[in-house]
Amino acid sequence: xxxxxxxxxxxxxxxxxxxxxxxxxxxxxxxxxxxxxxxxxxxxxxxxxxxxxxxxxxxxxxxxxxxxxxxxxxxxxxxxxxxxxxxxxxxxxxxxxxxxxxxxxxxxxxxxxxxxxxxxxxxxxxxxxxxxxxxxxxxxxxxxxxxxxxxxxxxxxxxxxxxxxxxxxxxxxxxxxxxxxxxxxxxxxxxxxxxxxxxxxxxxxxxxxxxxxxxxxxxxxxxxxxxxxxxxxxxxxxxxxxxxxxxxxxxxxxxxxxxxxxxxxxxxxxxxxxxxxxxxxxxxxxxxxxxxxxxxxxxxxxxxxxxxxxxxxxxxxxxxxxxxxxxxxxxxxxxxxxxxxxxxxxxxxxxxxxxxxxxxxxxxxxxxxxxxxxxxxxxxxxxxxxxxxxxxxxxxxxxxxxxxxxxxxxxxxx
Numbered sequence: 001x002x003x004x005x006x007x008x009x010x011x012x013x014x015x016x017x018x019x020x021x022x023x024x025x026x027x028x029x030x031x032x033x034x035x036x037x038x039x040x041x042x043x044x045x046x047x048x049x050x051x052x053x054x055x056x057x058x059x060x061x062x063x064x065x066x067x068x069x070x071x072x073x074x075x076x077x078x079x080x081x082x083x084x085x086x087x088x089x090x091x092x093x094x095x096x097x098x099x100x101x102x103x104x105x106x107x108x109x110x111x112x113x114x115x116x117x118x119x120x121x122x123x124x125x126x127x128x129x130x131x132x133x134x135x136x137x138x139x140x141x142x143x144x145x146x147x148x149x150x151x152x153x154x155x156x157x158x159x160x161x162x163x164x165x166x167x168x169x170x171x172x173x174x175x176x177x178x179x180x181x182x183x184x185x186x187x188x189x190x191x192x193x194x195x196x197x198x199x200x201x202x203x204x205x206x207x208x209x210x211x212x213x214x215x216x217x218x219x220x221x222x223x224x225x226x227x228x229x230x231x232x233x234x235x236x237x238x239x240x241x242x243x244x245x246x247x248x249x250x251x252x253x254x255x256x257x258x259x260x261x262x263x264x265x266x267x268x269x270x271x272x273x274x275x276x277x278x279x280x281x282x283x284x285x286x287x288x289x290x291x292x293x294x295x296x297x298x299x300x301x302x303x304x305x306x307x308x309x310x311x312x313x314x315x316x317x318x319x320x321x322x323x324x325x326x327x328x329x330x331x332x333x334x335x336x337x338x339x340x341x342x343x344x345x346x347x348x349x350x351x352x353x354x355x356x357x358x359x360x361x362x363x364x365x366x367x368x369x370x371x372x373x374x375x376x377x378x379x380x381x382x383x384x385x386x387x388x389x390x391x392x393x394x395x396x397x398x399x400x401x402x403x404x405x406x407x408x409x410x411x412x413x414x
Contacts, residue, residue: 110149192236210368331360
C-alpha cells in the first residue's frame with residue numbers, strides 16, 4: 001500500500017552563489033559548469049596605470065560594472081562668475097526665439113525712455129527755478145523705468161538666482177526685496193512677532209524694511225544631519241542656551257542705495273519682577289551708529305564696541321523667554337547718536353519704549369527685527385557663575401487655583 005523511498009543519508013553541499021530570480025537547482029548547475037577565474041596578477045611597481053587614472057588616484061570598486069557618475073553643478077558666485085547662455089539653440093523652438101526677441105525689443109524701448117527722462121532731470125536740476133516736488137516724481141519714475149527695462153531679461157534673472165546680482169543696480173535691489181516680501185520670509189516674521197506679542201509688549205509698532213537673519217552654532221544632531229557649523233534660526237524658534245553663549249552672527253539685506261545709520265539692540269521682556277509680581281526687561285546688547293546700504297557686506301561686523309553682548313539666561317522656574325533683536329533706523333540717517341554705554345547694573349529694568357522715544361528710533365518708519373525663544377537648562381547656571389558672577393535666582397510657579405476645591409470635599413450621594 002505504501003511505497004518506501006530511500007532517503008540519502010549523505011549531507012548535501014551547496015556552492016555559495018548569488019541567487020537571483022532562478023531556482024536553487026539552476027543556480028547550483030550554473031556554479032558547477034562555470035569556468036574557474038584566472039589567477040589574479042600581482043601588481044608590480046612600475047606597472048603602467050590604466051588610461052585616465054592619475055597619480056595617487058584610487059580606482060573605484062564597481063565590480064566590473066560601468067558606473068556613470070553624476071556631474072556636480074559648478075559653484076557660481078561673484079567670486080566665481082559665469083555668463084548666461086541660451087538653454088535652447090536658436091531655431092530649435094521658434095516660439096522661444098520670438099518671445100526672447102519681444103523681451104529684448106521692449107527692454108530697448110524702456111531704456112531709451114529712461115535715458116530721455118534722465119536728461120530731463122539733469123536740465124531740471126540746473127534750471128534757475130527748481131521744483132523739488134517735480135524732481136522727486138521724476139526720480140521715482142526713472143527708478144521704475146530702470147527696473148522695468150531689465151527685470152524680464154533672462155540674463156538678469158539668471159544672475160539674480162545664482163547670487164551674482166549687483167545690488168548697486170535698481171533691478172537687483174527690486175528683485176531681492178520682492179523675493180523677501182512675497183516668498184514668505186517677511187510673512188513668517190510678522191506672524192511670529194504678532195503671535196507672540198512682541199508688538200505691543202516691546203514696541204508699539206513695526207513695519208520692517210530690512211531683512212535680518214541670524215545664525216548660531218549647530219547642535220550635534222544638526223551636524224549629524226548634514227547641517228553646517230552655523231545653522232540659521234527661524235523667527236520664533238527655540239534655541240539652546242549653549243548655542244548663544246557667544247553672540248549670534250547677524251546678516252542683513254538692505255534695499256536702499258544710500259548709506260544710513262541704524263541702531264541694534266537685543267532685549268528680553270520676560271524677566272520676572274518680584275516686587276511688582278510682573279515682568280521687566282533686560283538689555284542684552286546695544287550697538288548704535290551702524291552704517292548700512294545695499295552694497296555693504298551682508299554679515300555685520302564690529303557689533304560689540306558699545307554695550308557688549310551678554311548671553312541669554314532664562315531664570316529657573318519661569319516659562320520660555322522671548323529674545324527680540326531690533327535694527328532700527330536713526331532719525332538723522334547721517335548724524336551719529338551720542339548714546340551712553342549702559343552699565344551692567346542698569347541692564348535689568350531697561351525701558352525699551354522710553355529709550356526708543358528718547359533717541360528717535362521708530363519701528364513704524366522701517367528697520368528690521370528677529371526673535372527666538374529659550375527655556376532654562378543646566379547651561380544657564382554656568383552663565384550666572386562665569387559671566388554674570390552672581391547667585392542664580394530660582395523661581396517657583398504658584399500653585400494653580402482650584403475653584404472647585406470646596407465642592408470636591410462635599411459628599412455627593414449622602
